[in-house]
Amino acid sequence: MAIETASIPSASGAAEELDIVIVxxxxxxxxxxxxxxxxxxxxxxxxLEARDAIGGTWDLFRYPGIRSDSDMYTLGFPFRPWPSDQAIAGGDAIRDYIAxxxxxxxxxxxxxxxxxxxxAAWSSADARWTVExxxxxxxxxxxxxxFLYMGSGYYDYDAGFTPPFEGVEDYAGQLVHPQHWPADLDWAGKRVxxxxxxxxxxTLVPSLAEKAAHVTMLQRSPTYIVSRPSQDGFARWTHRVLPKSIADSATKWKSxxxxxxxxxxxxxxxxHMKALILKGVRAQLPEKYEVERDFExxxxxxxxxxxxxxxxxxxxxxxxxxxxxxxxxxxxxxxTGIALRSGRELRADIVVTATGLVLRLLGGVELVVDGQVVNPADRLIYKGMMVSDVPxxxxxxxYTNASWTLKCDLSARYxxxxxxxxxxxxxxxxxxxxDDPSVTPEPMLGFTSGYVQRANAIxxxxxxxxxxxxxxxxxxxxxxxxxxxxEDGTMRFDKARGATTPAPVESPRSAVSIGAVTAAAAIAAVGGLALFAKLSQRRTERMIPAxxxxxxxxxxxxxYxxxxxxxxxxxxxxxxxQMRNFSYALLDRLATEYRVILIDRPGSGYSAPGETANIRAQAAQIARFVAALELEKPLVVGHSLGxxxxxxxxxxxxxAVGGLALxxxxxxxxxxxxxxxxxxxIVSPAARKAVAWTLATPAAILAGEKGAAAAFAPExxxxxxxxxGGGALVSRPANFEAASADxxxxxxxxPDMVARYHGLWLPVAILYGRDDQILDPEVHGARFADMVPHAALTLIDGGHMIPVTRPDETAAWIRTQADRLG
Incomplete structure (x- = not known):
């Protein structure tokens, strides 16, 4: 949804006012x-973007071979999953994807x-930021x-880190920093x-080696290096056997x-992990290579x-x-190059100083709160995304150990x-x-990397x-x-000018991944997802009890x-x-005049699944339910699949039926x-159960609002x-499994039922929202009404979920159908 905003006025004009500024x-x-x-x-x-292009890091860095250093299924946007099985992608592809x-x-x-x-200056009197x-x-x-949202990354875009090198002014070759790679740099046939x-x-070394005479990576000390396929076989497989949305979610949650x-x-x-990483490196290099020297x-x-x-x-x-x-x-x-402490000299036509980044929090923006300059180094970070005492x-x-976007998306949603x-x-x-003295400060990032240590002061x-x-x-x-x-006791909510109002309680493959580690990690991942599903199920059942x-x-x-x-x-x-779809708004409107019985269909809500999920099998079980309660020819109201x-x-x-109100x-x-x-x-029962106990719960948590919006649209x-309304119950594994089977x-x-519609002689009425985006009123309403003797179709404004969104009109229509039965 695009929201038009006014153009920025001149410096002499009044400040533009917006709800949110994103940097x-x-x-x-x-x-x-x-x-x-x-x-x-x-x-x-x-x-607000300081540069002239979309993409941030992925537009700034243009050095050869630049690519993601984590898989794209987690680095990509959760609302627009990465569309390729190329799990490790090049910078150009990532930049195009963002744009x-x-x-x-x-x-x-x-x-x-x-x-x-x-x-950016905050005024508590006005409860507004003034952004310069x-x-x-x-x-x-x-x-x-x-509200001000800083999406400016965490390092200085103007310059990377280059330590002082003695004699660098004597060097006659080209000296390049990857952060500002010259577009016309030619390294073909040269020593780098x-x-x-x-x-x-x-990343640079293998890319440069394709054209250079020779490339040397000079390091003071080794780094752990692991290899993995650039293409994800699991992603290819899931997209062949599962619906795209489930395959996308499965691939993401696997990662x-x-x-x-x-x-x-x-x-x-x-x-043990170190030994496994080094074992993977040895497998890639000649037998007598001194792995410990260069890779430990x-x-x-x-x-x-x-x-x-x-x-x-x-x-x-x-x-x-x-x-x-x-x-x-x-x-x-x-x-002609670099003299080493060992006495060796590396001859070089080009030296690339891939020596690190300079961290720059908040894009270098000066923060002022009620006239006082904020030094972030003096503050604590709340939930990894807000600064203490800054409104x-x-x-x-x-994340430092996972894809950047995972946490950023959670922060934006929060x-x-x-x-x-x-x-x-x-x-x-x-x-x-x-204001809790028992909370003591600790380093924000538990890394020993040089760029982190250099940034402790900011x-x-x-x-x-x-x-x-x-x-x-x-x-x-x-x-x-x-x-x-x-409302957790730490986050304080206030009115402008300091008038605080008490808040109501909120309603309720790689070298390292070989052998045992791969198996252990995969088992742990699946087990963790299953445990998450179980714990979420308990929480959901507390929020929405039977x-x-x-x-x-x-x-x-x-x-029932x-x-x-x-x-x-x-x-x-x-x-x-489940039956709360009806108790949300219709039950109270009807129970004053009628005996109203709401049912959780077999497998849905808190009802146990039936022998099969077929429509007629469910109908047979409900017929036995009607008999057990000794109900006499009730009006049966069915919504959607119901x-x-x-x-x-x-x-x-x-x-078992006196009349139908559909x-x-x-x-x-x-x-x-x-x-x-x-x-x-999901056609396979085994795959259905596997998804239900691993991916369905987090997928419902992350995308549940989007799915509900599609079901309710355009309302x-x-x-x-x-x-x-009970909507969260579908995240329970058993309910997801039953809904999939349904x-x-x-x-x-x-098909057989359609052939028998002409034999329905009991009263039948159909109610549809004109803007239903789930089932076409013409196909499922008008066409059906033409097949059934004496059926009547009524159209009202609304979408598919009119029992919730149009309760007064729906209840009045049901009363009319009930009264027709006498």
Whole structure:
């Protein structure tokens, strides 16, 4: 959803006012733009980018071979999954992907290029930030905003780190830093020395070696290096056998789980992990190579970031004699190269100083809060994304042991939660307040890398306990930022000018991955996902308990709610739903005049699954339920898939039905599943169960709001539908499995049922929303009505979920159908 914003006024004019300002148009900024415009619709925002292009890091760095150092399934946007099985991608492909995403969602219309934010001043009296912007290096402009989101990365874009080298002025060759790679640099047939041992160096060496006479990687000390295939076989397989949305989620969570498990194993068994990494390196090099000299660091795995080389390209260049690694120190530069402390001289036509980055928090923006300059190094970091005692500001700071985007997306979504909470409760300010003396400061990043150590003076600290602890663990952050309480005693919500209002409680393959490590990590990943599913299930059941009674029907437990007196109405919900879909709004409107019985269909809600998921099998079980309760010819209301079940009940068990009131019913066979439910289309029962207990829960947590929005479209999803409407129950493994089975089996019985519609002589009425985007009212409503004697079709405004969104009109229509039965 693109939201138009006004143009920036001149420096002499009044400041422009926006709801949100995002700084930076890289991965973090584009992700935040998407989240704010979809989860906080209607709010005005702009993305201020100091450079003249989208992409951030991936547009700035243009050195040969630049590529991702983590898999693209986690580095990519969760709302637009990486579309290739090329798990390790080149910089050009990543830059194009970011720009294409911005265009696809209209985010590019909100980007203002050539705007460098230099200062941001907060006023508690006004509860607003005043953002000072340099435009193309010229006059300053001002933008006033309610919330400031820093997606500017964490290092200096102007210059990388180059240590002082003695004699560098005597060097007659070319000296290049990767951060500013000359577009016209020619290294073909030349001798190149790359100083460094990190990700940039191990990327550059094999790329340069393709054309250079020889490339030497000169390092003071080794780094852990592992190899993995650049293409992901698991991604290819899942996309062949699973629906795309499930395959995307499976690939992502495989990578997340494997990363978490491998990191945990490395921290618990560092000696074992080191031995396995070195074993993998030995397998790539000649038998007598001194692996320990060049590949065994003095520190444990993940004390610094591990370098990834796709398809063992670095080792291939070394085996072919095109590249070498030299572990030594620079004594001084000479006119023809570099003299080493060992006495050896490396002759070089080109020297590349891949010697590191310079960290620069907040893009160098000066922060001022109520007239006082904020030094981030004196503050704590709240949930890894906000600065203590600084209101209405969040920053995107990704993981050091996993993909950057994982944490940044969680941070943006948490910021959206904060904004919605403030809007709902009339607040203007949200401030993470550090007033607990038992919380002691600790380094924010537990890395010994030089670029981190050099930046200790500018980085904020983490605290010794939550919510100030930085986890570096996606699963823990997902739970904390997606479900954690906003009113946690640390985050304070206030009115402007300091008028605090008490807040209501918020409603409820690689060298290292060989053999045993691969198996252990994979098992741990799957086990972790299963445990997460189990714990989430318990939490969901506490939020949405069974609120009806239970009855055994042929040994299978059914959950139902029976309320009111009078003529009986039995209500059957749709796909992936449960009876709270009706109790949300219709039950209270009908139970004053009728006996209303809501059913959890077999396998849904708290009812046990039936023998099969076929429509007619479910109808047979409901017929036995009607008999067990001794109901006499009730009006049966069926919504969506529940409408098909109600039809099967009337066709096969007419004694159990007095009349049909079908709301947006499924009446005809479908060629494909509606897009809102496509992720459920898993044909294999084994695959269905595996997905239910691993990927379904986190996928529902991450994409549940999007799925609900598709089901309700074009109408809005009520804010409390996940709990009061029971929507969150589909994240329970058993409910996901049953919903998937229902969808796959939906067409089994419909062709024969269609042939028998003409024999329905009991009263049949159909109600549809004109704008239903799940089932076509013409196909499933009008066409069906033409097939059934005396059937009547009524159209009202609304979408597919009119029992929730249009309760008064729906209830009045049901009363009319009930009264027709006498």
């Amino acid at each position: 930076g148009a890289g991965l973090s900024g584009i992700d935040a733009g998407y989240r704010f415009q979809t989860e906080c619709p209607g709010k005005s925002y702009a993305i 294409d995403t911005a265009r696809a969602f209209g985010i590019d219309a909100h980007i203002r290029f050539g705007r460098r934010v230099v200062r 912007v340099e435009r193309d290096g010229a006059a300053s402009e001002r933008i006033v905003c309610r 020395v790359v100083i460094g041992s990190g990700a940039t160096a191990v 997340v789980g494997l990363g978490i498990a491998t990191y945990a194993y490395a921290r618990k068994r560092p000696d 660091p003095r520190y444990d795995p993940w004390d610094q970031r591990i370098c990834l080389v796709p398809d063992a390209d670095l080792f291939e260049a070394m085996r072919g004699g095109k590249a070498e690694i030299v572990t030594d120190h620079v004594a001084r530069f000479t006119p 209405n500001l969040a920053l995107a700071f990704g 910021a959206c939660r904060l904004l919605r909470h403030m809007d709902a409760n009339g607040y203007d300010m949200c401030t993470p307040t550090h 980085l904020p600290h983490q605290g010794s306990k939550a919510p100030w602890k930085v986890h570096q663990n996606y699963a823990l952050d997902l739970a904390a930022l997606k479900f954690g309480k906003l 609120d009806g009674a239970f009855i055994d029907v042929d040994g299978r437990r059914m959950h 709610l029976d309320r009111g007196t009078g003529p009986t109405i039995v209500m059957i919900h749709g796909l992936a739903g 409408g098909a079940v109600a039809l099967a009940l009337a066709i096969d068990h007419p004694e 709301i947006a019913p499924l009446t005809q066979p479908q060629d494909s599943a509606p897009s809102a439910f496509a992720a459920l289309a 809005a999803v009520p804010a409390d539908f996940a709990t009061r 969808l796959v089996a939906a067409n089994d019985d419909l």
